[in-house]
Amino acid sequence: MQAVRGFESHPIRHVQLAKAHCNSYALHLMADQGSSRQDIWTSEAAMTLLGPLRLMDQAGNDLTPKARKTRAVLAIVALSRGPVPRFRLAELLWGDRGEEQAKASLRQSLYELRELATAGILTVSRESVALGPKRLSNDVSSFEEDLDAVEMADRLQEVQWPPLTDLDDLTPEFDEWLRTERTRLSALIQRKGTDAADAALSSEDAASARRIADALEAIDPLDERAAHAGVRADIALGDRAGAHRRTERLEKRLGDELGLKPSQETRTLLESRAARFPRSKADEIYSLPPQRAVRWKWFFPLLLIGALILAAGYISSARARPQPSRTLPSCPSRKSGRRRRTISRREFPTRS
Numbered sequence: 001m002q003a004v005r006g007f008e009s010h011p012i013r014h015v016q017l018a019k020a021h022c023n024s025y026a027l028h029l030m031a032d033q034g035s036s037r038q039d040i041w042t043s044e045a046a047m048t049l050l051g052p053l054r055l056m057d058q059a060g061n062d063l064t065p066k067a068r069k070t071r072a073v074l075a076i077v078a079l080s081r082g083p084v085p086r087f088r089l090a091e092l093l094w095g096d097r098g099e100e101q102a103k104a105s106l107r108q109s110l111y112e113l114r115e116l117a118t119a120g121i122l123t124v125s126r127e128s129v130a131l132g133p134k135r136l137s138n139d140v141s142s143f144e145e146d147l148d149a150v151e152m153a154d155r156l157q158e159v160q161w162p163p164l165t166d167l168d169d170l171t172p173e174f175d176e177w178l179r180t181e182r183t184r185l186s187a188l189i190q191r192k193g194t195d196a197a198d199a200a201l202s203s204e205d206a207a208s209a210r211r212i213a214d215a216l217e218a219i220d221p222l223d224e225r226a227a228h229a230g231v232r233a234d235i236a237l238g239d240r241a242g243a244h245r246r247t248e249r250l251e252k253r254l255g256d257e258l259g260l261k262p263s264q265e266t267r268t269l270l271e272s273r274a275a276r277f278p279r280s281k282a283d284e285i286y287s288l289p290p291q292r293a294v295r296w297k298w299f300f301p302l303l304l305i306g307a308l309i310l311a312a313g314y315i316s317s318a319r320a321r322p323q324p325s326r327t328l329p330s331c332p333s334r335k336s337g338r339r340r341r342t343i344s345r346r347e348f349p350t351r352s
Contacts, residue, residue, distance in 0.1 A: 045121055047078055047138040050185075051160025053167065063116075069093050070109040072167050072174060073129070077122065078138055079181055083130035092174045140185060143192050149200035149208035152193060156215035159189070190216055190223050197229035206236035217246075221253050224266055231269050243270055 045063060048054040053071045055063040065071050072093055077084055086106060093109075094102035110129065116122045120134040140163070142155060162182050169175065193216045200209040213230030216223060227250045234243035247266065254260045 044119060044134060045116075045136055047074070047136055049075065049078065049138050049140050050163050052165050065109075065112050067109065067112060068167060068170060069105075070112045072170055073106075073109050074113065074116075075164055075167065076177070077129050077131060078136065079140070080130075083123075083125075083128035085128050086126075089129065092177055093171060095171060095173045140188075143189055147192070147196060149196050149203075149205050149212065152196035153208050153211040153215065156189075156193060156212060156219075159215065159219065161219050186220050190220055190226060194223075194225045194229055197226075197233070201229070201232055201236065204236075206233045209233040210237065213246075217249075221249070222257065224250065224263060227266065228269060231266075235270070240270070 045055055045057050048056075053064065053075055055065075055074070057063055065074065073089055076089060076092065086103070090099075090102040090106050094105045097105065110117075110124055113122055113124075117124050117132070120132040121136050123130045123132045139155075139159075147155065163185055164178060164181075167174070167178065193212050197209040197212040197216075200206070200212070209229055210233035213226055213233055216226035217230065220226065227246060230246050231243045234240070234246060247262070247270065250266065251262050254262060
């Protein structure tokens with residue numbers, strides 16, 4: 001009877017204890033089968049942060065919240081290193097409202113995320129919101145792993161930039177946070193990508209290095225280190241013309257957007273790498289000495305003029321050549337086909 005009264009007085013506490021016992025039993029059961037604790041909390045959902053925010057479960061169902069600020073709460077928690085205080089979320093997303101109204105709006109957003117909290121993906125307390133014990137995979141964390149050149153190139157081909165494109169212009173505070181996160185993610189991807197490109201060049205995989213450099217140029221066109229990797233990959237593949245075009249694009253963008261010039265390392269990269277890699281036939285023609293370059297410049301126009309002169313001479317000689325005479329058979333006309341009958345004077349009667 002006393003136990004029943006204790007249960008009635010603290011029902012929430014007993015429910016929590018029951019859940020803890022169930023989790024402990026599951027841990028012991030998995031341990032007996034030789035599995036680790038991490039296998040229990042496998043990822044049941046995947047989040048896309050590069051591009052529009054999307055949340056999908058293992059069956060392919062879309063779990064993305066409809067409200068933009070609710071998606072923003074999920075993005076802040078996913079990109080944070082640890083628990084995010086509730087007052088921080090309220091400041092970023094509802095800073096233009098009063099304190100009580102901001103707290104109420106945050107509670108409404110967390111209520112929309114209750115299924116994720118129930119599934120163990122989120123942990124919501126009175127003070128903070130954090131990721132739960134179940135792992136929530138996302139496309140940003142994949143770049144923090146050690147990937148080889150081919151895997152890095154494949155991952156970069158799928159990247160949509162910038163991150164969280166559907167969450168712009170929510171509040172000034174959140175826009176500032178978003179700019180900071182985009183800068184951080186860009187630096188992370190550029191660093192990991194250029195490291196993979198350098199490793200690919202060291203292992204003579206210039207094709208993968210150029211794929212990585214092209215993808216990094218689309219993310220940050222002003223990054224010189226990615227441009228260096230691309231130039232080295234172009235030259236290694238014998239495409240010095242492509243290396244020149246890549247350098248010219250970088251120089252133009254730096255001048256137009258920042259009013260700067262490429263570093264001395266970028267300007268001397270083509271000359272320093274010229275002797276280390278073979279050149280293509282097109283590069284040999286474009287890199288001829290000045291006198292030979294002038295000759296090649298006039299070679300094709302003179303060749304075309306000579307061909308036109310030969311064609312004109314052939315046509316004129318063909319016209320001047322005597323043509324054989326042809327006699328057409330004469331067709332009898334109606335007049336020539338008729339026999340004209342002449343009447344002499346004898347046939348006419350004479351008048352006496």
